[in-house]
Amino acid sequence: MWALRYDPEICRECPSPRCLLQCQYMEMGEEEARGEILKLSRGEDSRVLEECMTCYGCEEYCPYGNHPYFLICEMREKRGIYTAPRPITNQWINMTQMQGRALIGKVGEVVLSSCLLPSLGTMASTGEIFSQISSSMVFGAEFMCPAVHTHFAKMSVVKERLPQVLDNFRKLGVKRVICLHDECYGTFTTLAKAYGIEVPFEPVYYMDFLLEKLEELKPKITPLNITAVYQRPCSNRWIPEKQDVLRRILDLLGVRLLDRNHQGERSLCCGGILRLIGGYKLADEIQRRNIADMADTGADYCIFNCPACQETLGSRVAKAGLKPIHIIDLCKMALGEISQEEE
């Protein structure tokens, strides 16, 4: 079985326990945070194991890449701690099972992966950006990164399924996989590495692909001249270095991204998973804070990166007066493929 590459010495010698201090959901002082991370490093019980909301944030806050989040997940599973109710946990395990029903397009060396999210497949099946690649799409549990099970502290499921997913890609003979879901890219580049699991292809971040294509299509872009805020998804925490790609895309599209309190490291969960794990009161409160923070900017649009975030938060954002839109649709809008009214 795959083992987490975690070094307890790094935590013990860490001068600042910012992994816990920065947490958006657990409040603790520096001394307590240091104490709790030391407990975790020694494999001891900690309030963190009971209270972590699985936002992935500590993976980003740790300056040493020592994987505190995966450690928490491992320790929870070892102790039989359920983060969400047991039937919900099992529901997610069941619904993401491979059933031999994946959809596989005409695959060459490069493949476009829409994970297990149908809306990604829909968005990437039309338009000039994807015109040369959309026919090579794959969709289904066979190609879904199993990272979602970290939310439920089921690392055994992650470690069992991830090698199968990678093997499914390997069998296709692909060299590059364009990941339309941040979670897939984050899994292939960060989670797999944390467990020493070899990835037999080059993962490509879809926003890198968008940027490259938009550069090519620059003459066709009509600047949108709109303002927007951004809902950063949890899995983007595993690839913080990619945040700049979004800004470069928005510059090309003529979208002014407005600053807000809950952005970057201080981003808040959309509330989808939080509702299952932290309950409705916490989820409602976080959503209320998040949306109020967005609305305060007076932005025209709220840009989503993850379709699950958009599904959870989209209608609520709209009620606050912001138009919800996925970044892919935003690109299409600038290319004149969909109108602002239509969107």
Next chain:
Amino acid sequence: MGDILGSLREIVGERWVSDRPEELWYYSRDPGVLEPHRPDYVVAPDSVEQVQKIVQLAVREKVPVVPMGNAMALTGLVIPLKGGIVVDMKRMNRILEVNERARYAVVEGGTSQGALKAYLQDHYPHLRHSLPDAPAATTIAANVALHGQGRLTQQYGFNSEMVCGLEVVLPTGEVCRIGSPSLGPYWFSRSHTLPDLSGLFLGWLGTTGIITKVGIRLYPNKKLRDLEIFVTDIPELVPEAIYRLTHLELLEDITAWFQPKPLMFKDNYHVTIYFTGDTEEELEFKRKMVWGCLQEFIDSKDGGFMGVDPLKPQLLEMPQRSVAEFADVPRGGGFEYSGPITLVEHFPKYAEKVVELARKYDLLYSGMARVISGGHAMMFAISFAFNRADRDMMERVKKAMDEATEFALQMGSIPWKPNFMEQRMILEKMDPVTRELIHRIRRLMDPHGIMNPGNWEVQ
């Protein structure tokens, strides 16, 4: 025997009568598993006078009469077991009155659920009726005649309890009005404070007369609807969850269900909770009450609320199409269910029985219970999907259904819309004095034995 075909043509006009085999084929069956049985004629009247004349003709000629709505009961209730005339009521589909302030509608006996829903949406958007999860073409009169349920059954009881007046053509051909319309122009009450004669027609499955008009209560149609789904893997928690939810007195509809496919539903029991509101604040208040009353199960990790956003468009449909989708899982579009009315506390035992029957007969199952009247009872649907082209599979479904009815009777339940064989099982088990009373009423109402014979017949 006289020229029945000719007489029927004289009553309704040539276009609305048939004895052609291809049309009789259609009227000889329903979508369930019962064997078809051909009628001799099918006729579609357009008025109560025409219905009267058809019944009078049947009395004279001593031929059976089978009133038919849309033939979607699935248990063969309008299969003409002894031939005769099928009276297709669908032409009598007029919405005669909506009394907005008293919140009731009067419709003809062939009016479909969909027609009333659309009419109310267009003209009285703040009113609704209790819509069953059946195809929109099913009729209101047939639904109340078999004690159907709908979206408002959790709050207000069976749809038959929402009847506020009837007009019936008796087996003698006379027209009889029941309740307040027997005294004046208003259709606000089916009985109070009179002897409740509606009981002579509701639940009798067309064996005591043909319903030509129905007064049906309407209810407030709130602007917003929403839902939550509580999930547990412990069936014994379901009755307790329902008890707590019904205690709130806030909810539109509650259904508990389980099915092995798709995989996301495997091994769990789900309670779908619908609630309505005129404002977002009202919805949020109700949502919080729902979550709060089940918090204990969430804290113990034995139950929780699943994410419903992606499912909402489908689950908020009225009527829902998911039943039809379930029917086609094994391909061939067959679907049959037994729906005993029973206590909510019996949910775990029924759940166990469904799985046992599915295993024994190698069938795809689905179990669903709708809460009735705030938890006084539930209708538990033991459902199996089958391929119509597979005779063996249909035979297995039939056997499973018989066993399900036997089990329901052992459990002290009342089988819902029982087919003629299940009716016999019920009558056999019934208190003999009650059975005799049914027999006497039947004989008194229909001395010639022409009304939907084969149903509710005491041997």
